[in-house]
Amino acid sequence: MPTRHRLAYWRAALSQTFAPVAIDIPDEVCSGTIRTSRLGHLRVATVDGDPMSARRTPQLIAQDEEEHLVVKLLVRGVAGVLQDAREAHLHPGQIVFCDTARPLRMEFPQPFQTKSLVVPRRLLGLEESDLRRLTATPLHPDTTAGSLLAPFLTQLVDTAATYPSATGEALARHVVDLLTVLIEERLHQQAGDAPSAARLLLARIQVFIDRHLADPDLTPEAIARAHQISVRYLHKLFQTENVTVSRWIQRRRLQECRRDLARRQAAGRTIAAVARQWGFTSPAHFSRVFRDVYGMSPVEWRDSAARAPRVAGVPAP
Structure with a gap:
């Protein structure tokens, strides 16, 4: 060449x-x-x-x-x-x-x-x-x-x-x-010595959370009830992840929102609609936590992704 x-x-x-x-x-x-x-x-x-x-x-x-x-x-x-x-x-x-x-x-x-x-x-x-x-x-x-x-x-x-x-x-x-x-x-x-049963239960709970991210009523109490464990034990399971249950839910919702906002086919949707799809009930709260985590507003993130050039030779998804 x-x-x-x-x-x-x-x-x-x-x-x-x-x-x-x-x-x-x-x-x-x-x-x-x-x-x-x-x-x-x-x-x-x-x-x-x-x-x-x-x-x-x-x-x-x-x-x-x-x-x-x-x-x-x-x-x-x-x-x-x-x-x-x-x-x-x-x-x-x-x-x-x-x-x-x-x-x-x-x-x-x-x-x-x-x-x-x-x-x-x-x-x-x-x-x-x-x-x-x-x-x-x-x-x-x-x-x-x-x-x-x-x-x-x-x-x-x-x-x-x-x-x-x-x-x-x-x-x-x-x-x-x-x-x-x-x-x-x-x-x-x-x-290390973490009990295998606890790890398996935590994995099942994380899958459950992913399946119910869009539900605004997804709370530690609802998760504990669905798995027939106490809220206290649920919080103990998430200590191995160095994050609270609520923060885990919020982080997963933000990740899905960020991915959706960067997709060109979602350009016509409003920020509030994307946030609502993933369980955020308040657009203002969503914008605030998005900026806290990613250092820019949802609008700025979508605009930066829209300006990103395609990689030469790679088909668009």
């Missing part, structure tokens, strides 16, 4: 393989290769590149209908990954989980190679809180999960293109099952 076209071409190629990204590359960067294949509902990729950095911004995230978890193995070079207020420094053989649904930054200060598995989040059935505990936390090759996943991921990425369609779909189901087991084991280790 001519020098003047390299940045846009490389950005489009990365965006089509993983998710829309903004990238920075030095002027002297001249080479990069992506080899990618489908495996059922999954996608695998090997990326060889020169020094670069890539960012997932809120504006780019708002363009996506599908959310993915990327399992990335660093084969060569070094890398820095920043997500969910954590920063990981990767060396060859280490694996990191990246969630495309939240802001992300990756830095490759020298030539590198990665092998990646791109999995739709919905196939894993993980809660938002679990995903936040996974990201930007390196999986080392000397751990049980790392010693299993690194060679398996390498073989899977290198051979995915050779399987017939039916074999690939069957293999993809087994890959998701294996990945779910390894992730649950990792989360269990991070949780």
Whole structure:
């Protein structure tokens, strides 16, 4: 590619393989290769590149209908990954989980190679809180999960293109099952001695909350009653999330409102209508808490998302 076209071409190629990204590359960067294949509902990729950095911004995230978890193995070079207020420094053989649904930054200060598995989040059935505990936390090759996943991921990425369609779909189901087991084991280790029954109950309650976000009468009392537990015990369960039940509900409502406001097809709806859809009864209260959390008003957020350019080569959702 001519020098003047390299940045846009490389950005489009990365965006089509993983998710829309903004990238920075030095002027002297001249080479990069992506080899990618489908495996059922999954996608695998090997990326060889020169020094670069890539960012997932809120504006780019708002363009996506599908959310993915990327399992990335660093084969060569070094890398820095920043997500969910954590920063990981990767060396060859280490694996990191990246969630495309939240802001992300990756830095490759020298030539590198990665092998990646791109999995739709919905196939894993993980809660938002679990995903936040996974990201930007390196999986080392000397751990049980790392010693299993690194060679398996390498073989899977290198051979995915050779399987017939039916074999690939069957293999993809087994890959998701294996990945779910390894992730649950990792989360269990991070949780320490937390009782498994309490974790399962908390997960069920969080799913219940997501299903009833639009209900303005969704309160801790109503949630406790629906699960036949006391309000006091409900609050104790959420202590592991370092947030109150009411704040959890508000945060999830704000996340859904923010996503809706950034979608171009929702441009004709009023701010109050979007807020009301997700359980906010007072437009003034919604605007105030939105600004407190995101640092701008709902109108400013929608306007900034509307001005964000599409990524070249990536179809509009």
